[in-house]
Amino acid sequence: MAKEINTIGVLTSGGDAPGMNAAIRAVVREAILKGKKVKGIRRGYAGLLQEEIEDMGPRSVSDIIQRGGTILQTARCKEFTTPEGQQRGAEICRKHGIDGIVVIGGDGSFKGAQKLASLGINTIGLPGTIDLDIACTEYTIGFDTALNTAMEAIDKVRDTSTSHERCSVIEVMGRGAGYIALWTGIANGAEDILLPEKYDYSEQRLIKHIIDNRKKGKQHHIIINAEGIGHSMSLAQRIEAATGIETRATILGHMQRGGSPTCKDRVYASMMGAYAVDLLCQGATNRVVGYRHGDFVDFDIDEALAMTKTISEYMYEVGQNLSR
Ligand code: ADP
Ligand code: F6P
Secondary structure (H helix, E strand, C coil), X not given: CCCCCCEEEEEECCCCCCCHHHHHHHHHHHHHHCCCEEEEECCHHHHHHCCCEEEECHHHHCCXXXXXXXXXXXXCXXXXXXXXXXXXXXXXXXXXXXXXXXXXXXXXXXXXXXXXHHCCCEEEEEEECCCCCCCCCCCCECHHHHHHHHHHHHHHHHHXXXXXXXXEEEEECCCCCCHHHHHHHHHCCCCEEECCCCCCCCHHHHHHHHHHHHHCCCCCEXXXXXXXXXXXXXXXXXXXXXXXXXXXXXXXXHHHHCCCCCHHHHHHHHHHHHHHHHHHHCCCCCXXXXXXXXXXXXXXXXXXXXXXXXXXXXXXXXXXXXXX
16 A cells, blocks of 8 residues: 655755756645645755754745745755665654655756665655756756756857957856757857767867858857866867967856746746655655656656666757758
8 A cells, every 4th residue: 555645855956956946836835735744854965964854834935936046955965875874864754754755856866865765765856957967858947947048148158259250169067968058059059069979079170160160251150068078268279279260268157057947947847846746645656757748757766767868869960050
């Protein structure tokens, strides 16, 4: 028989992402609607181990749907990667009456969630990361906002790049994944999009492309460089030396993680938060919520973590074809 859940804990873990607050709000309100108690755990697994746990009610999540960051704050916690830390985490959950927990974070956070589930705490993961690097889902909380933030910033760099007839190397986040780079590359009409999954480090080809474009009358040359490739400053210096075209590097950095979530991030995060509570109420555990082919779905965490995801060849090709 499925275990009945009385108290649901919620935490955010790993890098923050816009829309996490909408997910927290949905977890709290859906759980209360279903007659459950809710406890907010501050600072991810670190806060769990420090017992930074507080009761939450509908008013605890007032006025947050439009706010970036996470009201519960977040952290990376080494201790929780050890069996002793995980055991202690599960015991603390039991001590506070938490029999179900919603973990909002990325793959690393899901590994922690998997451990809590194996120790008897019913656990559901929600994909929260700007990087879109979670294989089981086509959507992650925060990706859409980060993209729009980066896109607007890149438009601004493009204005000044054109005025000065410069080349611009613009580095976007994504850890080892190139999704933000690919999407902004297309959205901003970049002349080159360098992705960790695709780049062959052939600078000769890149330099020839810049020179050829200048001959064709292009007044700027925007290169979107993914964080996973990095070294944008030195790349810009080498380009300037080889082409004679003034080149500047801009690293967008953590601005991409902040700001008010877009409509899509608010709505999808709300749906996922409610979905997680519904799963817990059905007695589910060790599941992660995803979005695929137009629907919210859930997977076993072990299976989700074993999945792989690749950059769409077609999308990459279109990105290259349109920047002529
Ligand atoms: P993300 O969740 O965004 O991928 P991290 O990889 O930094 O971010 O992971 C967030 C936290 O999840 C880590 O600080 C750690 O507390 C926990 N975590 C990561 N890997 C594991 C693991 N193998 N086992 C248990 N907990 C883990
Ligand atoms: O995972 C989100 C992310 O912003 C990555 O794109 C980036 O590599 C990393 O987190 C940066 O982490 P930190 O906040 O520790 O600098």
